[in-house]
Amino acid sequence: MVKVTFIEHDGTETTVEAAEGDSVMSAAIANGIDGIVAECGGSMMCATCHCYVDDAWADRTGPRKEGEDDMLESAASEVKETSRLSCQIKLTADLDGLVVHLPEEQV
Numbered sequence: 001m002v003k004v005t006f007i008e009h010d011g012t013e014t015t016v017e018a019a020e021g022d023s024v025m026s027a028a029i030a031n032g033i034d035g036i037v038a039e040c041g042g043s044m045m046c047a048t049c050h051c052y053v054d055d056a057w058a059d060r061t062g063p064r065k066e067g068e069d070d071m072l073e074s075a076a077s078e079v080k081e082t083s084r085l086s087c088q089i090k091l092t093a094d095l096d097g098l099v100v101h102l103p104e105e106q107v
Helices: 024-030 055-061 068-072
Strands: 002-007 013-018 050-053 083-085 098-101
Touching: 002 024, 013 024, 050 055, 055 098, 068 083
Parallel strands: 002 098
Antiparallel strands: 002 013, 050 083, 050 098
């Protein structure tokens, strides 16, 4: 199992566990994280799973996947250097302890 900590816009932290191979988005949905809406269910057709990867983890999650930049253009909150679609971040043992910050709004 891989631990992921979600930090909401107000600073509330929630740590969850998910299986390797799951996406950060699916971990959030399975654990009732309110800051991830995921309207398209992870098919990279919206930006409602937008998150900010913590600076300490940005290098480990890798660059944005092809198409992420296009989807992030429609994000409801500010897009930053560490912005990612959480549906495109697959959990691995190397990401155990990952920290992501959630934007103020998704829609």
